[in-house]
Amino acid sequence: MSGIEFFGIAWDIWLIYGLIIGVFVAFLMERMPPDIIALGALAILILTGILTTKDALSVFSNPAPITIGAMFIISAALERTGCVEYLGRSINRFAGKGQLGLILAVTPVALVISAFxxxxxxxxxxxxxxxxxxxxxxxxxxxxxIPLSYAAILGGTTTLIGTSTNLLVSGIAENSGAARFSMFEITAPGLILAAVGTLFMVLIGRHLLPARQSLSSMIGGGTGKKYIAQLLVPHNSALIGQKLTSSMLNKGEDTHILDVIRHGDSMKDHLDELLLKAGDRIVMETNAGEILGIKESGAVEFDTSTISDFEPVSASQNVVVEGIVGNNSPLIGKMVSALRFRRNYGVYVVGVHQAEHRTAIGGPKRQQLQMGDALLLEGPIQGMTQLFEDSGLVNLTVQEEQPMRRNKAPLAVLTLIAVVGLAALDVMPIAALAIIGAFFVAVTRCIEPRDIYKTIDWSILFLIFGMLGLSLGMERTGAAALVVDQVVQLAETLGGPLMILAVFYILTSVLTEIVSNNAVAALLAPIAIGVATSLGLDPKPFLVAVMFAASASFATPIGYQTNTFVYGAGGYKFKDFLVVGIPMNLIMFAVSMVVIPKFWPF
Incomplete structure (x- = not known):
């Protein structure tokens, strides 16, 4: 089959291009996790013979993912020993009055921590x-x-270890024979970008931010973001015999009865004349205050499981809190109906908010939980505490006290300083230093050895492995060379390396807003090296453009994990990120086009 061509291009090159398009479409559709999609692409390359088994295994020897995994462990040690919490408390001490004071207090803290x-x-x-x-x-x-998320993103652009994307691009450069990046090589231009971005947020961006209500702000009542819950009419309910439309369930201004399930059948077509009976399950859409008010009335119970094993819990003994699904939570990918919180912790899921759409509890819209989804929970304090500890949920309602190994904090800090310092002095490669550092924080119990595997975001690592395989496939088939030739011709038309730099930055920035930044960097970094080499230029400025643009994901909540997390926590709408993020992206692009050539001449 090696000689088969279509329109003068070999079949395997067409397969690579089709695979790339398919991967990006699959990323957007979100039917499967991105890491599984990327590994699926690698599997297809092996099955079609484009990559040999040896080729495929070679991507697992890339130093970048290994370094990233080790840095996850060191980062977790800093968190578990209270170092990050200590800096967080400093925000409280230095925060001024109002929004501006909070932004000015949190920005430098987030910038500094995220750099390391x-x-x-x-x-x-x-x-x-x-x-x-x-x-x-x-x-x-x-x-x-949003300013917190942006500050963390900008902080990540100031050092080699600030974000996994920087390490990935540096690893690709090293594997391709180009000069690798030193620890602080991108610090000066990164600080310029951070300073300009912060100035924009302080002077203009903060005025573009909306006043949205999160679930936690609505727990005491009020209207705002709606979510769906399913209620059970018990045998002793005062609602039995009442007409649904005139009952207390339909009194709220923001309330909408979606359906009533009776003996497994939907009564949606008879809601206007329906008389409630024991065992009816009512699916309603409303705000947090209304649902909690209905709960306190005692007329209904929250149906989070099956009717037969329902055990009512006294509301007076319970607390109501909001939890956000964290980035390493084992809840990611699970159905709400399969959580079993009531059975295991005595905690009820009162409502779920999934970004722009809502999910019914055990109802017809069963969807999988993802990072950033918000859960409104009710249950006893002890069960709630255990739930948050086990589930990877982040408590946004109360400041919970977590066991911190504060006496180990100096060891964690010294480990980070040693890794950064020795890497800056080029004593050893960053990958080796990170592995040694990860071993040290584990053996000194800054973090429990059994918790190490929980701290690593394996989905990111396997996403990178899969995308590195796809990049290797582009190289082996000549698909990358074909793209390089086209870009080189474009360079001759556009008239200079600065325009090519702009093309790489814009392409990376746009793609990063809709799919994973690491996936984009893994595909475009080798092409950037090839284009620079073909033009007789230094690859560094083009790699930095990919590096910075892959991190500069400000305009959507799905391009960067920090944006995804605050999306749910802040009760934002998708358009909120567009309003403040698009100007931010344009400013970062303009500054990068000035700064990058100054530090890395073509």
């Missing part, structure tokens, strides 16, 4: 701090959470 550890846990830890401070100052949390 994975920025997602930074945002996860600091989000409850900001929500609590915002509530105390009577400010909508949506006024400060």
């Amino acid at each position: 550890m994975n920025n997602t846990p930074v945002v996860v830890v600091l989000t409850p701090v900001l929500i609590a401070l915002a509530r105390k100052m009577d400010i909508a949390s949506s006024k400060v959470l």
